[in-house]
Amino acid sequence: MPAVDSRSLEDLGERELVEACRAGRPGAFDLIVERHRRAVYLLCYRFVGSHEDASDLSQDVFLRAFRGLRSFRGQSTLATWLYRIGVNVCLNRVSAKDTLRRLTTPIEAQQFVDVRAELPSDLMLRNERNARVRAAIARLPRKQRATLILRTYHEMSHQEIADVLGSSVGAVKANFFHALGSLKKLLAETA
Amino acid sequence: MHLTSEELVDIAEGTRSENSAPHLAGCHVCREQLVDLQSMLSAAKDVDVPEPSPLFWDHLSARVSAAVAMEDDSARRKGSRFLPDGLRVLVDALMSQLGGRAFQASVVLAAAVLLVVLVGGRRPAPAVTEAPVVATAEPRVDPWVVPAEDDASLTVVASLTDGQDLETVREAGLAPRGSAEHAVNQMSDSELRELRRLLNEELARSGA
Numbered sequence: 001m002p003a004v005d006s007r008s009l010e011d012l013g014e015r016e017l018v019e020a021c022r023a024g025r026p027g028a029f030d031l032i033v034e035r036h037r038r039a040v041y042l043l044c045y046r047f048v049g050s051h052e053d054a055s056d057l058s059q060d061v062f063l064r065a066f067r068g069l070r071s072f073r074g075q076s077t078l079a080t081w082l083y084r085i086g087v088n089v090c091l092n093r094v095s096a097k098d099t100l101r102r103l104t105t106p107i108e109a110q111q112f113v114d115v116r117a118e119l120p121s122d123l124m125l126r127n128e129r130n131a132r133v134r135a136a137i138a139r140l141p142r143k144q145r146a147t148l149i150l151r152t153y154h155e156m157s158h159q160e161i162a163d164v165l166g167s168s169v170g171a172v173k174a175n176f177f178h179a180l181g182s183l184k185k186l187l188a189e190t191a
Numbered sequence: 192m193h194l195t196s197e198e199l200v201d202i203a204e205g206t207r208s209e210n211s212a213p214h215l216a217g218c219h220v221c222r223e224q225l226v227d228l229q230s231m232l233s234a235a236k237d238v239d240v241p242e243p244s245p246l247f248w249d250h251l252s253a254r255v256s257a258a259v260a261m262e263d264d265s266a267r268r269k270g271s272r273f274l275p276d277g278l279r280v281l282v283d284a285l286m287s288q289l290g291g292r293a294f295q296a297s298v299v300l301a302a303a304v305l306l307v308v309l310v311g312g313r314r315p316a317p318a319v320t321e322a323p324v325v326a327t328a329e330p331r332v333d334p335w336v337v338p339a340e341d342d343a344s345l346t347v348v349a350s351l352t353d354g355q356d357l358e359t360v361r362e363a364g365l366a367p368r369g370s371a372e373h374a375v376n377q378m379s380d381s382e383l384r385e386l387r388r389l390l391n392e393e394l395a396r397s398g399a
Contacts, residue, residue: 133238187234
């Protein structure tokens with residue numbers, strides 16, 4: 001039986017924190033949430049394009065992580081493991097049709113962006129362009145969408161994406177290539 | 192021979208230099224593909240995520256924490272399926288009160304009930320006598336009843352529940368139907384031992 005680590009939770013590294021969680025140490029899982037909540041939320045938001053849905057999905061991701069913590073072997077980083085759960089939750093829960101419907105009405109999103117330094121005409125053009133790109137990304141096939149999101153917005157390496165998606169680096173690069181190609185076609189359709 | 196998708200991605204992302212692919216300079220098709228890739232990469236990167244309110248992050252943590260607590264609670268309930276009904280009623284009542292005043296009150300109450308049982312001892316079934324019951328003018332004295340002022344367990348209960356008003360107790364969900372007390376009174380010795388173990392575990396976990 002491993003010795004109980006008496007250090008403050010803040011001082012624990014990732015693996016030790018996971019062990020603390022498994023041992024039922026109060027606050028350990030809360031700290032994991034605190035450290036990863038932003039990344040998980042942003043990932044979910046990129047998939048669904050809605051603050052409310054991204055919040056719900058983030059909660060679901062962490063709940064699944066809590067349930068599955070005992071099976072976390074530490075073969076990847078905790079972040080990669082959480083991304084894997086996040087991608088699965090997002091792809092399984094949200095159909096492209098739903099996402100598309102939300103993304104074509106990005107009024108809610110516009111309210112949060114800092115636009116103080118932007119001319120109204122520029123802002124309108126930018127919002128319009130962003131909405132088209134979001135909608136096009138939402139229409140990408142599942143693996144292409146996941147690859148594009150993880151690579152472009154989360155700056156994950158191809159290897160990390162391969163770990164998350166359970167594929168090879170070559171497949172990830174091919175997916176990325178096709179995702180960008182599909183994006184061009186979809187944007188051309190809506191031009 | 193044209194560049195592979197992998198090579199084009201590497202060049203578009205800048206992880207590989209264009210000079211390492213001399214084919215690119217003379218191939219219109221590959222050059223066009225590369226320009227398209229770079230253009231789409233740039234378009235995708237430009238799409239930002241609206242920043243939620245700074246208060247949102249703690250709200251998200253609280254939501255997750257509540258969901259996890261519920262999950263934990265549910266798992267405990269599943270784990271307590273083997274318990275007899277009376278004990279499960281009490282355990283469920285305790286577990287459902289996780290958090291805040293209600294939990295505190297329920298722990299105090301449960302501990303008090305337990306103390307009454309353990310310190311005061313359980314009343315054995317009265318012995319059956321063959322002598323006929325004769326009505327007398329004097330009040331009947333039950334040898335198992337200890338005057339309240341002499342009962343140490345009641346003093347303990349009083350000190351533990353001091354400051355807990357009826358409202359708090361009602362919020363805790365344990366009184367007034369006497370579900371906890373009733374459940375404890377119905378328990379066997381082994382059930383009481385299990386209850387004591389669970390309460391100790393809960394008290395240790397909550398740091399009470």
